[in-house]
Amino acid sequence: MADATRDRIKDHARAIGYIYNRRAASLRTSRSGIVGVVVHDIMNPFFAEILRSIESELDRSRQTFILSNHYDQLEKQRTFIDTLLQLGADGVIMSPAIGTPKEDIVMAEENGLPAVLIARNVEGAGVPVFRGDDAYGTGLATNHLISLGHKRIAMIGGTDQTSTGRDRYQGYVRAMDAAGLGMEPHWRIPGPRTKQAGFEAASQFLAMKDHPTAAVCWNDLVAIGLMNGIARAGLAPGVDISVTGYDDLEEAAIATPALTTVWNGQREVGRRAARALLDKLSGQAVSPSQELIRPELHVRQSTGKPVERQ
Amino acid sequence: MADATRDRIKDHARAIGYIYNRRAASLRTSRSGIVGVVVHDIMNPFFAEILRSIESELDRSRQTFILSNHYDQLEKQRTFIDTLLQLGADGVIMSPAIGTPKEDIVMAEENGLPAVLIARNVEGAGVPVFRGDDAYGTGLATNHLISLGHKRIAMIGGTDQTSTGRDRYQGYVRAMDAAGLGMEPHWRIPGPRTKQAGFEAASQFLAMKDHPTAAVCWNDLVAIGLMNGIARAGLAPGVDISVTGYDDLEEAAIATPALTTVWNGQREVGRRAARALLDKLSGQAVSPSQELIRPELHVRQSTGKPVERQ
DNA sequence: CTGAAAGCGCTTACAG
DNA sequence: CTGAAAGCGCTTACAG
Numbered sequence: 258m259a260d261a262t263r264d265r266i267k268d269h270a271r272a273i274g275y276i277y278n279r280r281a282a283s284l285r286t287s288r289s290g291i292v293g294v295v296v297h298d299i300m301n302p303f304f305a306e307i308l309r310s311i312e313s314e315l316d317r318s319r320q321t322f323i324l325s326n327h328y329d330q331l332e333k334q335r336t337f338i339d340t341l342l343q344l345g346a347d348g349v350i351m352s353p354a355i356g357t358p359k360e361d362i363v364m365a366e367e368n369g370l371p372a373v374l375i376a377r378n379v380e381g382a383g384v385p386v387f388r389g390d391d392a393y394g395t396g397l398a399t400n401h402l403i404s405l406g407h408k409r410i411a412m413i414g415g416t417d418q419t420s421t422g423r424d425r426y427q428g429y430v431r432a433m434d435a436a437g438l439g440m441e442p443h444w445r446i447p448g449p450r451t452k453q454a455g456f457e458a459a460s461q462f463l464a465m466k467d468h469p470t471a472a473v474c475w476n477d478l479v480a481i482g483l484m485n486g487i488a489r490a491g492l493a494p495g496v497d498i499s500v501t502g503y504d505d506l507e508e509a510a511i512a513t514p515a516l517t518t519v520w521n522g523q524r525e526v527g528r529r530a531a532r533a534l535l536d537k538l539s540g541q542a543v544s545p546s547q548e549l550i551r552p553e554l555h556v557r558q559s560t561g562k563p564v565e566r567q
Numbered sequence: 568m569a570d571a572t573r574d575r576i577k578d579h580a581r582a583i584g585y586i587y588n589r590r591a592a593s594l595r596t597s598r599s600g601i602v603g604v605v606v607h608d609i610m611n612p613f614f615a616e617i618l619r620s621i622e623s624e625l626d627r628s629r630q631t632f633i634l635s636n637h638y639d640q641l642e643k644q645r646t647f648i649d650t651l652l653q654l655g656a657d658g659v660i661m662s663p664a665i666g667t668p669k670e671d672i673v674m675a676e677e678n679g680l681p682a683v684l685i686a687r688n689v690e691g692a693g694v695p696v697f698r699g700d701d702a703y704g705t706g707l708a709t710n711h712l713i714s715l716g717h718k719r720i721a722m723i724g725g726t727d728q729t730s731t732g733r734d735r736y737q738g739y740v741r742a743m744d745a746a747g748l749g750m751e752p753h754w755r756i757p758g759p760r761t762k763q764a765g766f767e768a769a770s771q772f773l774a775m776k777d778h779p780t781a782a783v784c785w786n787d788l789v790a791i792g793l794m795n796g797i798a799r800a801g802l803a804p805g806v807d808i809s810v811t812g813y814d815d816l817e818e819a820a821i822a823t824p825a826l827t828t829v830w831n832g833q834r835e836v837g838r839r840a841a842r843a844l845l846d847k848l849s850g851q852a853v854s855p856s857q858e859l860i861r862p863e864l865h866v867r868q869s870t871g872k873p874v875e876r877q
Numbered sequence: 878c879t880g881a882a883a884g885c886g887c888t889t890a891c892a893g
Numbered sequence: 894c895t896g897a898a899a900g901c902g903c904t905t906a907c908a909g
Contacts, residue, residue, distance in 0.1 A: 278885085278887065280885090280886080281886035281887035281888090284886080284887070284888095285886085285888045285889075
């Protein structure tokens with residue numbers, strides 16, 4: 258049948274309610290037009306902003322995307338990858354769950370599910386990774402506080418279990434060291450990653466004897482929660498205690514006080530990850546290297562000179 | 568082949584890396600194990616909380632779900648429904664885009680894609696709807712402010728283009744009328760639905776001559792944005808101006824001041840919508856009626872007695 | 878109880 | 894250029 262004829266028939270068929278069966282087509286062609294995206298939690302605005310740029314990029318190529326949270330549970334992540342394999346998905350973009358072994362990713366690739374990583378790396382997986390330069394980013398925040406005159410600076414939130422966590426902590430430690438400033442072990446409060454947890458960390462922070470005059474926070478959510486907690490205790494964030502965030506969510510600019518934070522290139526990460534996957538799908542060679550997006554410091558009102566208390 | 572034999576083979580097959588092809592199975596059985604979920608914006612924490620309970624409900628029945636935003640664009644919603652039909656999805660849970668004609672839903676149902684609505688109604692669609700009792704909810708908030716002594720109360724955010732918008736406005740108007748309080752047209756600032764927009768509405772609100780002493784907000788996001796804007800202008804939200812939210816997001820409790828708001832039963836809406844859809848899929852009769860979840864007022868620190876200014 | 882065959886709806890390679 | 898056939902990987906109805 259000539260193409261023109263086929264098109265005419267299809268047009269007519271559509272007009273009278275014909276529904277194209279993608280399962281059947283996919284069975285024959287082994288291309289499904291489906292891309293999986295799995296992150297820790299889509300409710301987290303950091304991922305939500307990444308997802309939005311992935312969405313607009315994939316839309317353009319008429320790929321359907323399936324979203325899933327793994328909540329850092331390896332089992333959930335595996336179930337999702339299984340589902341993608343069973344559906345014959347064309348590829349997956351993932352922010353790997355804590356503890357993801359490289360074998361999981363290699364297995365997916367070997368079964369025809371090319372992967373691209375975002376936000377976190379999995380050593381030796383041999384796939385492209387797109388993330389911010391975290392050590393550099395917390396370095397920016399820490400140096401900013403140091404230049405304002407702060408000497409006792411805390412680091413609140415995050416975990417050593419992810420490459421991101423280790424890198425951000427590194428950046429803080431290096432900046433302190435470079436400035437010749439000492440650190441107390443209890444100035445680091447690991448763990449918090451949400452607004453709620455940041456809020457709760459405030460009392461722990463304020464309860465420290467001679468507590469630091471400034472805090473470098475894991476992300477904007479923790480920073481905003483911490484500021485709320487500080488305000489609740491009757492102190493003024495940005496005046497009594499300087500606070501920096503990380504990510505520069507839309508929310509950072511309208512927090513009270515407006516949050517000094519590190520822009521983390523979410524849109525850029527999403528866009529480039531989607532592009533890389535699409536390139537892979539179209540058979541182009543994509544280098545499996547790590548691409549670091551360079552963060553930028555956005556100074557607002559949550560940081561200022563230290564107020565020495567008597 | 569006996570079932571036992573088949574199972575043994577399958578077990579072995581899986582062990583050596585066999586991947587079940589769901590497309591093929593679905594082609595034969597016309598069940599795909601896929602459920603679509605489409606809402607205005609998954610980044611909105613209100614929907615995110617609903618999605619979470621849908622997710623946990625569907626997980627239990629081993630249904631995969633595909634998520635999509637329609638951003639209130641009918642075209643995006645139609646494309647998504649088309650995709651679901653082409654993939655042979657088993658059903659769809661949707662918060663319909665503004666202006667969704669009942670024909671769109673009827674068409675989906677006729678093509679074997681049963682639908683359940685959440686948050687918004689589409690008159691005459693003949694499918695189950697799960698939502699909060701919005702008029703009752705804003706009534707609760709408005710009456711609370713009235714009982715504190717407020718007489719000039721604004722309503723900020725929302726739109727008349729959705730049933731939810733009309734109902735929430737109705738609830739406010741009725742409560743004011745019932746208390747014998749007059750309303751000025753400009754006390755209503757329609758539109759805002761985000762934190763950013765609530766923040767921006769603050770200046771418009773404060774610029775009103777004899778501005779109201781309290782504001783009933785469309786949702787928690789608008790309320791928190793508004794409070795930030797009020798604080799930025801040097802006034803104290805909760806003292807100088809009372810503010811109520813709607814939804815009772817996790818964030819409401821840790822806002823500064825903690826937000827008085829209306830709990831909207833997100834988890835309940837999600838859970839019941841998912842259940843109803845699963846019931847439909849298993850062939851049970853599900854009544855196509857509207858189920859209203861009864862909201863509750865949660866009083867916190869963002870509301871207080873009016874401060875009369877000279 | 879068991880095994881071989883038909884068929885879901887597409888696309889592609891092939892024969893005419 | 895055109896049309897009929899094969900085949901993707903399952904499940905189910907059927908014959909033995």
